[in-house]
Amino acid sequence: MSRIVVTLGPATQEPAVLEQVVKAGADSFRFPASKASVASLADLASRVAALAAGLGQSPDLLLDLPGAKTRFTNDDQFSLAGLSRVRVHFTPVPSDVHREVPVLGLTGADISGQVEPGDLILIGDGEDALRVEHVAPDHCVTIPLSGGFLGKRRGVALPGKSVPASRLTDQDRAALQTLPGSIFTAVIISFVESADSVREARDIMTASAAGHRVPPVIAKVETRAGAAAAREIAACADAVLLGRGDLLLDSGPLEFFDLCENVRTATADAHCPLIVGTQLLTSLSAGWMPHRSELACVSELLRAGTAALMLADETAAGTAPVRTVELLRELRERYSPRPGPAPLFAARTAAPAGQGA
Structure with a gap:
């Protein structure tokens, strides 16, 4: 089970x-x-x-x-609803989500060389999206395409881009x-x-x-x-x-x-x-x-x-x-075909510590 x-x-x-x-x-x-x-x-x-x-x-x-x-640096949650622009920095600068144009930094894999005008930045599991309007060396300006609620340090992805x-x-x-x-x-x-x-x-x-x-x-x-x-x-x-x-x-x-x-x-x-x-x-x-x-x-x-x-x-x-x-x-x-939940690693942990199955 x-x-x-x-x-x-x-x-x-x-x-x-x-x-x-x-x-x-x-x-x-x-x-x-x-x-x-x-x-x-x-x-x-x-x-x-x-x-x-x-x-x-x-x-x-x-x-x-x-x-x-790659993740946003914000610790404060905020809504994308009603926003015309969001500024995304490619480095882990502190976020300020209370500005008229909110500022978000990024941690994790560097996406600076991957972003071009017209690209999508997907948030979380794709619930929300930003469209890249303008790209500068250290940041990009984006247009929200959805009005969702942006939680703390959500992950971001660039569909179709290879980000290590x-x-x-x-x-x-x-x-x-x-x-x-x-x-x-x-x-x-x-x-x-x-x-x-x-x-x-x-x-x-x-x-x-x-x-x-x-x-x-x-x-x-x-x-x-x-x-x-x-x-x-x-x-x-x-x-x-x-x-x-x-x-x-x-x-x-x-x-x-x-x-x-x-x-x-x-x-x-x-x-x-x-x-x-x-x-x-x-x-x-x-x-x-x-x-x-x-x-x-x-x-x-x-x-x-x-x-x-x-x-x-x-x-x-x-x-x-x-x-x-x-x-x-x-x-x-x-x-479930079997009664009772089986131990998750029962068949894979018989080897001595540190060895693979």
């Missing part, structure tokens, strides 16, 4: 809500390090583990390292050194496009393990290049996370399904656990009934025996996190 991975965020950090989420069926938790320090996430993970233990549960605690993804984000950052490496012996039971590395990234992450942890167990490595595949290398990645990683949000931004809508199928087939052939995430049941935040397409997709993933399904915005920022987990649990009980 598939495991239910809940991404923690503002909607699920209060103890009362966390308790409801665990009771509703969550058996794994994801802690994104893109907007918080690893130390603060470790404190949160300890609270989650203690709360779950009080309910007789021992969930997976998954630290998600952000990699070199497939390397471990210095921040990733520093975090990996602290993980053996920590509260986290596994680590997710982002934008994996070859088995080399998995080996590097494992080597970093092994070098600092000092006798502690090296946590399993989950390789997040979320680009065309990553999907093309899915077989070698699945042969090396302890699990693969299919990040459908960034994959769609990189692939475009026509290639998307074929790339997802390539990852699914590669992980199945390698007997590597597959986690599928991004927009599984997001419609529950906008209405009482889920979208029919979401129900069909989730039910098919469960029936296929997918190792885990990961809720992201649904539980991190959605308006109905508990109800979403409850529905996913009920769908799991109906459509």
